[in-house]
Amino acid sequence: MSEHKITLTVNGREMSGYAEARLTLVDFLRDVLGQTGTHIGCEHGVCGACSIVLDGKPVRSCLMYAVMADGHEMTTVEGLEGPEGELSPLQDAFWENHAMQCGYCTPGMLIATHTLLQDNPDPNEDEIREAIGGNLCRCTGYQQIVEAVQMTAKKLREAS
Amino acid sequence: MPDTTASQEYRYITKKRRVTEDRRFITGRGNFAADYNLPGMLHVAMVTSPYACAEIKGINAEAALALPGVRYVLTGAELFENINPLLSGLDLPNVKRIPLAHERARYAGEWVAAVVAESRHIAEDAVELVEVDYNPIDFVIDPEEAMNADAPLVHPQHGSNILCDKTWVWGDVDDDFEAAPHNLAFRARWSRCSTIPIETFVVTAKCDEGKEMLDVWASIQMPKYPEQIARALSLPVNAINVHFDVDVGGSYGLKRGIRQTVIVSYLTRKLRAPVRFNEDRLENMSGGEMHGPDRIFDMEVAFDDDGIMHSLKIKATDDAGCYPGRAPLQLGKPVSAIVGPYRIKSASYNAISVTTNKTSQEAVRGFGQAPTNFAIEAMVDKVALKLGLDRDEVRRRNLIRADEFPYRIPSGSEYDSGDYHTVLDKLQDSAGWQDLIAKRDAIRATGKLAGIGISTCLEPSGGNSSFEPFFNPKNDTTTWMESCLIKVDMLGSITALMGTSTSGQGHETLLSAVIGEVLERDPDTIRGVHAESLGALPSNSPVGSRMAIMLGGAAAGAAEKIKKQLLEIAAHNFQLPVDRLIYDGGDISVDGDPEKVMNWNLLIDIAHRQYHKMPLGSEPGLQAQHTWEVPTGGALPAEDGTVQMYPCYAFEAHIPLISVDPETGQVEILDYHMGHDCGTVLNPDIVRGMTFGGIAHGIGAALYEKFEYDEGGQHLSGSFMDYLLPSSHEIPHVEMIKHYTPSPLTTFGQKGSGESGYLGAPAAIASAVNDALAPLGKSIETLPMRVRDIEALINGQTE
Numbered sequence: 001m002s003e004h005k006i007t008l009t010v011n012g013r014e015m016s017g018y019a020e021a022r023l024t025l026v027d028f029l030r031d032v033l034g035q036t037g038t039h040i041g042c043e044h045g046v047c048g049a050c051s052i053v054l055d056g057k058p059v060r061s062c063l064m065y066a067v068m069a070d071g072h073e074m075t076t077v078e079g080l081e082g083p084e085g086e087l088s089p090l091q092d093a094f095w096e097n098h099a100m101q102c103g104y105c106t107p108g109m110l111i112a113t114h115t116l117l118q119d120n121p122d123p124n125e126d127e128i129r130e131a132i133g134g135n136l137c138r139c140t141g142y143q144q145i146v147e148a149v150q151m152t153a154k155k156l157r158e159a160s
Numbered sequence: 161m162p163d164t165t166a167s168q169e170y171r172y173i174t175k176k177r178r179v180t181e182d183r184r185f186i187t188g189r190g191n192f193a194a195d196y197n198l199p200g201m202l203h204v205a206m207v208t209s210p211y212a213c214a215e216i217k218g219i220n221a222e223a224a225l226a227l228p229g230v231r232y233v234l235t236g237a238e239l240f241e242n243i244n245p246l247l248s249g250l251d252l253p254n255v256k257r258i259p260l261a262h263e264r265a266r267y268a269g270e271w272v273a274a275v276v277a278e279s280r281h282i283a284e285d286a287v288e289l290v291e292v293d294y295n296p297i298d299f300v301i302d303p304e305e306a307m308n309a310d311a312p313l314v315h316p317q318h319g320s321n322i323l324c325d326k327t328w329v330w331g332d333v334d335d336d337f338e339a340a341p342h343n344l345a346f347r348a349r350w351s352r353c354s355t356i357p358i359e360t361f362v363v364t365a366k367c368d369e370g371k372e373m374l375d376v377w378a379s380i381q382m383p384k385y386p387e388q389i390a391r392a393l394s395l396p397v398n399a400i401n402v403h404f405d406v407d408v409g410g411s412y413g414l415k416r417g418i419r420q421t422v423i424v425s426y427l428t429r430k431l432r433a434p435v436r437f438n439e440d441r442l443e444n445m446s447g448g449e450m451h452g453p454d455r456i457f458d459m460e461v462a463f464d465d466d467g468i469m470h471s472l473k474i475k476a477t478d479d480a481g482c483y484p485g486r487a488p489l490q491l492g493k494p495v496s497a498i499v500g501p502y503r504i505k506s507a508s509y510n511a512i513s514v515t516t517n518k519t520s521q522e523a524v525r526g527f528g529q530a531p532t533n534f535a536i537e538a539m540v541d542k543v544a545l546k547l548g549l550d551r552d553e554v555r556r557r558n559l560i561r562a563d564e565f566p567y568r569i570p571s572g573s574e575y576d577s578g579d580y581h582t583v584l585d586k587l588q589d590s591a592g593w594q595d596l597i598a599k600r601d602a603i604r605a606t607g608k609l610a611g612i613g614i615s616t617c618l619e620p621s622g623g624n625s626s627f628e629p630f631f632n633p634k635n636d637t638t639t640w641m642e643s644c645l646i647k648v649d650m651l652g653s654i655t656a657l658m659g660t661s662t663s664g665q666g667h668e669t670l671l672s673a674v675i676g677e678v679l680e681r682d683p684d685t686i687r688g689v690h691a692e693s694l695g696a697l698p699s700n701s702p703v704g705s706r707m708a709i710m711l712g713g714a715a716a717g718a719a720e721k722i723k724k725q726l727l728e729i730a731a732h733n734f735q736l737p738v739d740r741l742i743y744d745g746g747d748i749s750v751d752g753d754p755e756k757v758m759n760w761n762l763l764i765d766i767a768h769r770q771y772h773k774m775p776l777g778s779e780p781g782l783q784a785q786h787t788w789e790v791p792t793g794g795a796l797p798a799e800d801g802t803v804q805m806y807p808c809y810a811f812e813a814h815i816p817l818i819s820v821d822p823e824t825g826q827v828e829i830l831d832y833h834m835g836h837d838c839g840t841v842l843n844p845d846i847v848r849g850m851t852f853g854g855i856a857h858g859i860g861a862a863l864y865e866k867f868e869y870d871e872g873g874q875h876l877s878g879s880f881m882d883y884l885l886p887s888s889h890e891i892p893h894v895e896m897i898k899h900y901t902p903s904p905l906t907t908f909g910q911k912g913s914g915e916s917g918y919l920g921a922p923a924a925i926a927s928a929v930n931d932a933l934a935p936l937g938k939s940i941e942t943l944p945m946r947v948r949d950i951e952a953l954i955n956g957q958t959e
Contacts, residue, residue, distance in 0.1 A: 022281065036195040037188020039409070041358040042441045046880035049358050077188035091186040095178055098845035101664030101853065103185025104359045104409030110186065129888040136880070138357055138410050139664050141852030141917070142888040144845070 006070045010035060011079025019066040026050040028066035029076065037077040037107050041136070048135030051108035052076045058115045077107035080114060089159075090114055090152045099148035101139035108135045113149045121156055123149065172676045172683050173842045173908060180669045180688070181407075181662065190407045193362035193379040194438050201364065202231055204424065204437040205283035207273040207290045208447055209265030212517040212873020213299035213312065216263055216292060219273055224289040229282035232431055233290060234274040234423065236262035243392050243426060246418055249489040250324055251634045254317040255515075257483045259419035265294070266314055266482040267517045268874050269446030274423050276435060299517035299873050303456070303479035306516045314482055314515040323480055323513040324488045324631065328495070328801050330570035331506025336471035340462035344546055348538050349942040350531035350922075352454035352479065353865035355524050355857055356885065357663075359409025360439035361417040361448055365424040367432065374425055376402045381411035381663050382418065383640075383700040386693045392422045393429075402693035408663035412857065413523040413703060414450045415663065416486070445878045451867050452524035453490050454479035457535035463543050467554040469502060474535065475510040478528075480521050487521035488513035490528035492627025493704075496573045496620040496805030497529065500536040501580050502558040507570050517873050525857060526619075526915040527704065530922055533617040537923035538941060541614075541930065551927070552588065555616050556581060566904075572802025573620075574792070575809045576903045576911075579837065583899045584616060584813050587835030590897045591815045596831065600817060604935065609820035609954070610830075613928025616813045617920035619838070620806035621912020622905075623704025624790045627805060630797045640790045642710035643697030646675060646718040648782040650768040652761050654679070654686045656718070658711055659696025665707055665914060666846045673842060674712050674907075678719035680745040681760075697787055705912030708842050709808060709903075710790060716907040717786030725782060729766055730758050732775040791905040808903045808911035810838035814855075814924035816892075820932045825951030827863055827929060829892040836916060837899040840909035847913045848896065854917025856891045861918075862925035863944050864890070 007016035010033065017032040024043075029035045029052070041049035043062045050061045053075040080088045087095070090113060100106040109132060116123055116131035123131065128149045132142065184190050221233035236258050245256040256262075261272045273290055277283035298312035305311055306321040314321055337343055363378035374395065380402070382388070390397045408415060420437050427435040439448055458475040476494075480487035491511035498507050524530075544554040560567050562579040569575065596612055603610035628635045645657040656671040671688030675681070700706070723743060730748035731738045734756065742749050746760035766773045767782040774780065790807060797803035817831040834855065841847045864884040868876040877883035902909025922943060929950065930939045938953050 020281070030194075031197065034197075035188075036192075037190075039192070039359070040194065041360075042880045044441065044879055044881065047358055047885075077186075081187060087186065094186045095182045098179050098182060098849050100182060100185050101666070101846075101849055102357070102359070102410040102662075103181070103190045103407060103664065104192065104357070106185045107188055125893070132888045134887070136358060136885050136887060137853075138355065138412070138857070138885070139853045140849050141854075141856035141891050141894065143852045143891075143894060144849055146888070146893070 004067050006066050008069050008071065009073040011075055021065065021067055023066045024062050025064040025066045025069050026061035029061060035076055035078055039104055039107055046136070048108040048112065049105050051111040051135065053111055053115060058111055077110055080110060089155050090117065093148040093152040097144045097148040097151060099140065099145040105135060105137045109137065109145055117152060117156065122153055170677060171680065172673045174840060176844060177669070177673060177683065179666045179846060180672060181666055191405060192359060192409050193364065193377055193406050196364055196377045198364065198366055198434040201434040201436055202276050202278060202431060203280040203283050204274050204276055204435060205280060205287045206271040206443055206447060207275065207287050207292065209261060209268060209270045209272050211265060211294055211296045212268045212301065214265045214294040214296045216261060216265060216272060217295055218293040220291040221273070224275055224286040227282065227286045227289060229278040230275065230286045231278065232276040232427065234260065234276065234427060236260035236272065239426065243422060244394060246392060246422070247388060248484045249486045249628070250484050250632050252318065252323060252484055255315045255484060259422045267519050269519060271447050276427055276431065280438065301516055301518065301869050301873050303477055303514040303516055306514050314517055321515050323484045323515055325512045326631070327508065327510045328571065329508040330802065333471050333473060333506045333508045336506045337462040340470045341464055342546065343460060343462045344542055345460040346542060346941060348457040348459060348535045350453060350455045350534060351943055352451050352867040353861050353944070354450055354452040355412035355414055357410025357412065357414065360441060360444035361415055361420055362438045363417055363421050363424050364434060364436040365421070365428040366434040367428045369432065372399060374400045376400065376421060376425065377406050378402070378417065378421055379406060379408045379415050380417065380661060381408055381413070381701055381703070382416040383703060388418050389421055389425055393425055398694060400693065404659060404661040404690040404693060404696070406661055408661050411663035412525040413527065416522055419449065441880065442878045445883060446519060446875045449520035450522045451481060451519050452521060453528050453531050454521065455531045459535055459539050461539050461543060465547070467543055467547050467549050467557055469504050469543060469558050471506040472499060472504050473508045474498070477512045477514060479516050479518065480513050481518040482515060483520040484513065484515065485520050486523045489627050489631055490521065490523065492631045493527040493620065493805065494529050494532035495571050495627060495630065495803065497618045497809065498571045499569050500533065501560055501616055501618050501811060503560050505570065518869060519875065523703065525854065525918050529620060529915070530858065530861065530919050533919050534923040534926060534943065537615045537617065538926060541927050551614050552584065555614070556584065559616065572798060573805045576807060576905050577901050578809060578811050579899065579901045580616065580811050583811055583835045583837050586897050586899060587813045587815060587833060590895065591833035596815070596817050603819050609822050609932040611818055611928040611930065611932030613814065613816045613818070613924040613931060615920045615923035615927055617923060619705060619810040619812065619912060619915050619919045621705035621810055622709045622790055622807040623700060623706030624793045624806050625704060626797060626803050630803045636796060638794050638796060640700045640793060641698055641787050642700060642714045643785065643787040644671065644711065644714040644718045645697055645785040646722055646783060648722060648764055650764065652764040654681060656686065656688050656715060657691040657696055658688065659691055659693060659699035660701045661690055663702070665702050666843065667702070667707060667711060669843060669846070670708065670712055671715050674715040675719045678716050679723055697785055702914065704806065705914040708910045709906050709912055710788060712842060712910060713907045714786050714788040717788055718784045721784035721786060722782060725784065726763050728775050728778065729763050733758060733773055807905045808839065810911040810913060810916060812836050812916055812920045814920045816924050816928045818928040818932060820929065820950060822954055825947045825954060827950065832892045832894045834894055834896045835899065836896060837901050838913040838916060839901060839903045839911035841900065842908065842910055850913050851896060851917040852894055854915060855894055855921045856886055857918045858921025859891060859925055860886045861943060862922040863946065866944050
């Protein structure tokens with residue numbers, strides 16, 4: 001099967017590699033570009049573990065082919081830290097609230113709530129639950145994730 | 161409500177402390193099995209049987225092997241010739257389990273051949289090209305039909321579909337039933353579901369020919385994993401190195417991929433290249449053999465006019481699926497809490513494990529206790545209903561009282577400690593029981609259905625797995641130890657090794673807190689390490705809700721030895737007896753003479769470099785190990801059919817308020833209150849999280865999750881479109897209150913909490929649904945109580 005050269009911007013860095021037309025974006029990120037922070041859970045768009053931000057919107061990278069992402073810009077969990085590796089307020093709140101256990105769904109949860117807070121810096125509990133409604137977690141029962149997002153929003157409010 | 165602990169005597173444990181492991185997960189730097197990419201690695205995809213049962217007459221892999229990039233096609237026949245059958249929990253010599261179907265495929269989705277190729281994609285392409293010549297034969301899906309004399313046999317050599325049928329009678333069950341003025345009987349059904357992690361099972365094996373070593377990276381949570389690989393492949397255990405530093409993406413008991421591991425381990429040796437098998441979701445759900453208990457309960461209870469329960473009969477018929485594995489033993493753990501938290505003086509238990517043409521069962525959170533708790537709690541609710549008593553009052557009258565511990569139940573286990581009435585009182589106060597009733601009645605007044613649920617359940621913890629010898633007399637295992645090795649290096653930092661992987665339980669955090677507590681050193685400076693199997697001491701892995709107890713106990717024991725060595729060094733240098741010295745934060749001073757002090761760095765330096773200042777004959781360096789036998793372990797089951805199982809018993813009480821839409825049957829959880837007592841809490845955030853997660857699992861089992869098979873034996877729930885996992889919309893905010901009754905058997909009074917929530921939530925949700933249906937005079941005893949089941953019941957069809 002023929003391979004296509006793909007160039008995209010991941011977390012502000014231009015990266016390129018070759019992919020067959022049938023390679024999903026998440027496989028390309030993980031196996032070709034070595035960005036293994038984004039995880040694979042179901043490969044049919046339900047669990048949200050593979051969520052990334054593509055051109056400002058959260059998408060499921062298992063439901064896209066890598067060739068479709070050619071030339072696009074994306075943020076993955078590896079891109080949430082600051083330039084010196086400092087944790088974002090959201091990451092820090094996930095840590096403070098122990099908003100995870102096994103950590104497998106966490107990249108997707110961070111992407112979903114990161115996008116939420118960009119659009120809505122002061123979400124209520126229903127809005128937080130709505131934002132993570134497409135991301136499955138089997139460890140936490142979601143409660144500490146909700147608490148982490150609430151804490152982040154509060155901190156961001158106090159800082160502004 | 162923030163957690164507070166009854167005891168403030170500790171420095172580090174019981175306190176809010178960030179979880180060490182979390183940092184790597186929030187930055188995308190976890191080390192999951194699929195993140196290990198080895199040069200030249202080959203990939204596996206599975207050819208699966210389309211039939212519920214079929215003879216495999218031949219496999220033609222020619223076309224598959226001709227596809228560029230395909231390296232090998234492995235069949236069950238080849239494996240059968242070259243490996244030993246996998247271990248079974250029972251003594252069933254005629255039921256042989258080979259990782260790929262051999263001669264006969266026994267369920268739809270069973271792996272028949274493994275295709276190995278240079279990429280997963282090519283392997284999947286080649287799967288389509290493998291031609292299997294099947295001869296479909298009769299099969300059986302229903303476990304009760306499977307017990308009929310004329311049922312098709314899943315394992316003809318075994319001669320029956322019954323894997324195990326054992327009955328125990330503890331106490332005067334017949335007399336107690338005779339004497340009691342009331343009894344009732346009913347059937348309850350816990351359907352096949354599972355805790356399904358978001359990560360599937362992944363394993364990579366690499367044969368290092370230079371070292372003659374098999375390296376394994378796997379998302380594993382299983383006791384004796386290296387030993388099981390060694391037995392299957394006839395290798396010495398010291399030729400296998402399992403890298404336990406792989407982060408496991410959720411497990412909850414399930415991730416025991418020994419079949420998967422044996423396949424890739426065999427292949428890497430055969431093909432002389434690293435081999436990975438990364439299950440896709442369908443492989444995981446249909447062929448991964450990770451389904452949970454699938455159980456029919458026939459319950460009978462004898463009780464008096466006051467609702468006091470005197471005796472209990474349980475018949476549990478469990479559908480193990482096609483291979484026994486650990487499934488029959490999941491009928492065993494409930495023996496440790498067969499009467500729940502109640503003062504029921506006699507009980508009988510008939511445990512039947514049946515094989516059918518479905519995927520096999522694996523260990524699931526609670527190891528059979530959640531289904532049993534559900535059946536027991538349904539029983540208590542029925543007693544209350546029959547007598548017209550309140551459900552909470554019947555519980556209160558039957559719960560074991562705080563002054564009765566330790567309390568020996570009829571089946572022989574001694575409950576260590578508890579204060580069930582206080583937890584229930586605190587929970588009802590905090591939940592506002594009367595307000596909840598008013599709220600429920602207000603909803604009912606609007607024409608909707610509404611119900612309050614209640615459950616009071618136990619979590620046996622500590623992983624004394626004496627159900628093994630209890631169910632299989634040929635198995636005389638009486639220890640389920642856990643170990644910790646502590647090294648204090650020359651510059652004074654502390655490293656603690658454990659021989660097991662983590663799937664989210666926070667073991668590194670546990671080790672650092674416990675060792676920090678004993679040695680009075682800052683836990684943030686202490687590193688817990690998931691050692692390679694060859695570098696670690698014996699472990700039984702994080703099963704049976706045991707690590708806070710067992711790894712915590714092992715770590716504390718090793719830390720005490722380090723402290724003792726430090727004191728001996730100081731005593732030698734001060735020329736004073738140890739009892740004249742004071743240990744404070746790692747520094748040691750002379751009692752009454754605080755000027756005379758040897759600090760941590762000096763003591764470490766002496767241990768590592770200045771042997772001339774060491775006590776005569778002592779071992780240089782500073783390291784200690786402790787392997788701890790599980791409390792109450794060490795004995796075989798008694799001749800009279802009683803057995804001491806798990807050492808510690810945590811208690812949980814749940815009170816949900818739900819509404820049910822009478823048109824659609826849709827359940828909405830409006831409030832959820834939970835009271836929890838797992839003794840001393842080592843890390844409040846970890847215990848909260850596990851409990852909330854367990855409740856979510858329990859809500860899934862109660863309302864949504866089921867592995868469905870059709871009449872043709874086809875599995876219908878192989879994806880997340882068909883197997884419904886609860887999301888943040890279905891799972892409510894939980895108000896949890898804590899109580900702390902320490903265990904007298906453990907280092908700090910801790911009990912287990914790894915299964916908390918899951919052990920009481922299904923029962924509580926079922927109780928709430930039935931309270932909602934009560935005004936209609938209806939009830940439902942089958943889980944999951946799906947929308948369509950509830951709707952059908954409301955609209956006239958009885959179950």
